[in-house]
Amino acid sequence: MIRIFSILVGLFFAAALTWSLFWDTLQLSKDGLPKSAAVEFGKAHELKPLKLSSDGAFGKFDQAQLQRGFAVYQGVCSTCHSLGLVSYRSLAALGYNEAEIKAIAGKATVNALDPLSGEMKDRKGQPSDKFPPVVYAGAGHPPDLSLITKSRHGGGAYVYSLLTGYEANQPAELLKKFPDSKTGAGMYYNPYFANLNIAMPPPLASDGLVTYSDGTPATKDQMAKDVSAFLVWSAEPELDQRHQTGLWWVLFLMFATTLGYMAYRNIWAGTKH
Template sequence: MIRIISILVGAFFTLALLLAFGTGAYNFVTEPPAQTVEAAFHEHPKELKLSSDGIFGKFDKQQLQRGFEVYSKVCSSCHALKLVAFRDLAALGYNEAEVKAIAAAQTVAGKDPLTGAIKDRPGMPSDHFPPVVYAGTGNPPDLSLIAKARHGGGAYVYSLLTGYQNQPAELLKKFPEAKTPDGLYYNPYFANLNIAMPAPLTSEGQVTYSDGTKATVDQMAQDVAAFLVWTAEPKLEKRHQTGLWWIGFLLFATILAYMSYRNIWAEKKGH
């Protein structure tokens, strides 16, 4: 009797689930959900190929230095890098004197060893990049981990920086209420299409590269995207090397184990 009741209860729930699924599918086909402006016009990041991509990827130090120049001269007025220390820049190929000069050009809040009072002083290599006091509206995000915090990573950064444009006529025709408000800027790579940050890279030559590379808007966007991939994962090269070492070790161990198996059990299988 208990078995029959259990079967009936199970059949009831199965039928209920099938009915719910069928009803939902029918409603979706006959009355599809209304399309939002974000779903219709939001674009996935453009393709961006960096030397750090893939399991064999390594950072291009020359590009990272160019990206740091773009950050320093364009982005640093609004966006901080609070998780990056000045001494970390040695990984980009800067020597000790250059790191000290970069740090000294910044003003950081430090404790006076004699009085204990907090006062401004020139930065030292052991200091982290200081926070940014932003005078405008909004709260610009810290960029230390932005390449990991956004889907697409470096490609997202690159696409956002090069994606500013006028609103498409088709958008305004379908969604006239979605006109970009005053003070915001249309960018299809941003989550809700309208971003408070004006286009930071606007013209060729905005940054003068120390290595002589032509500073087009596209080049500057690629370089700063590569730099922010590094700030988010400064140990990426070491992680790749460690992973490849362990893959090699496991392959060797697997082959050795198989050969041992064949050697030990070869005669026993013949009986």
């Protein structure tokens, strides 16, 4: 009797849980997602397409584009955003030689320990140094860009969409339905940003903000693509090596599998099942 009662109690709780799950799913399907300005008018999950040479299992970085992207970072982004996890000597992967890297690092001022006095002092940057932190005087603290494409949904496409997604006016329907979402003073409307309004002014407000050494026209769209590619590299500089290593491992495993199958057929060829 106790056993039958225990089974009935178990069936009751299982039925209750099943009904609860079914009811919650039914209500969610009726109500949909919680209504908010970002859900209805944001484009965070509808990013602009960005095709880079590093995409895909066999992708490889385009050094020329990475150098252009680094030029955009230096000329536009570095005044506010740090790149604290990247060292100057890593720029060799972009095609810079030793003299060029020393020249780039030498333009920076690094606060480091003086081995003679044991005190922290400012000195010129060296290839072994990481990019120094940016001293920002404004309100808030702009994020470090070293891993930005790994920490944001969409990676490079997010950066590209954000940089090219500023709009002068908010949709009238948005202001009518969500008046609290109106862009305030010192803010800018960007549907690709999480809450639609961002404090960062459009960094690529016009063409020609940098001069590319390879002669590529520095349009707003081109600069956005190039700096996005550079930030993909800064977040994962070993991507090329991982792709190459993965390819060799796949080939090795295919070869080993073939040998194993041939050995199996040879050993058990005379055995009847």
